[in-house]
Amino acid sequence: xxxxxxxxxxxxxxxxxxxxxxxxxxxxxxxxxxxxxxxxxxxxxxxxxxxxxxxxxxxxxxxxxxxxxxxxxxxxxxxxxxxxxxxxxxxxxxxxxxxxxxxxxxxxxxx
Amino acid sequence: xxxxxxxxxxxxxxxxxxxxxxxxxxxxxxxxxxxxxxxxxxxxxxxxxxxxxxxxxxxxxxxxxxxxxxxxxxxxxxxxxxxxxxxxxxxxxxxxxxxxxxxxxxxxxxxx
Numbered sequence: 001x002x003x004x005x006x007x008x009x010x011x012x013x014x015x016x017x018x019x020x021x022x023x024x025x026x027x028x029x030x031x032x033x034x035x036x037x038x039x040x041x042x043x044x045x046x047x048x049x050x051x052x053x054x055x056x057x058x059x060x061x062x063x064x065x066x067x068x069x070x071x072x073x074x075x076x077x078x079x080x081x082x083x084x085x086x087x088x089x090x091x092x093x094x095x096x097x098x099x100x101x102x103x104x105x106x107x108x109x110x111x
Numbered sequence: 112x113x114x115x116x117x118x119x120x121x122x123x124x125x126x127x128x129x130x131x132x133x134x135x136x137x138x139x140x141x142x143x144x145x146x147x148x149x150x151x152x153x154x155x156x157x158x159x160x161x162x163x164x165x166x167x168x169x170x171x172x173x174x175x176x177x178x179x180x181x182x183x184x185x186x187x188x189x190x191x192x193x194x195x196x197x198x199x200x201x202x203x204x205x206x207x208x209x210x211x212x213x214x215x216x217x218x219x220x221x222x223x
Contacts, residue, residue: 033211041217043212045211048211050209088155095208096207096208098143098145098157098160099205101154101157102154103153104153104154104155106152
């Protein structure tokens with residue numbers, strides 16, 4: 001079955017440093033979604049990428065979808081303590097099929 | 112607007128006791144519904160999903176079961192809890208197509 005692998009599992013950064021998490025699917029995806037889970041909270045949808053090579057930005061967050069639609073990345077510029085949490089990618093093989101979540105990257109930011 | 116309700120927020124149960132967690136969705140019809148379990152510091156393990164009333168797919172064999180008695184109600188149950196059932200249980204819903212998934216606030220279950 002479809003597998004979605006996410007690295008790294010953990011990342012510790014100093015406030016102001018950049019952060020990147022990578023997501024790779026074993027199969028070509030229809031779309032990929034990113035979620036953020038704050039400590040003690042539930043995952044919250046951030047963004048969806050659909051097109052090959054697509055790049056989207058949300059303030060300091062940059063999301064990319066690979067040309068082959070099998071990988072994606074989330075990059076945070078100049079991290080802040082509010083960025084702390086676990087970031088999950090989730091891939092969908094076809095429209096309407098269920099999402100397969102990666103294991104998540106747990107980000108801690110030292111002030 | 113759509114909302115998802117999940118309760119209770121925390122639960123402490125003895126080993127061998129039964130379990131019933133309920134999740135309801137408002138503001139949408141025929142949603143896809145999901146139950147996940149998350150161990151501390153770990154990823155989301157999909158337990159059950161449902162595409163319609165009475166339709167349940169199980170992802171992981173275990174002593175848990177799920178039911179969908181109404182379109183917007185999803186229930187997670189167990190007849191006898193094990194220590195290994197401890198965790199953070201999350202209910203989620205999603206519309207069709209490429210819609211994003213929306214999670215409830217979760218239930219922290221501790222088994223003593």
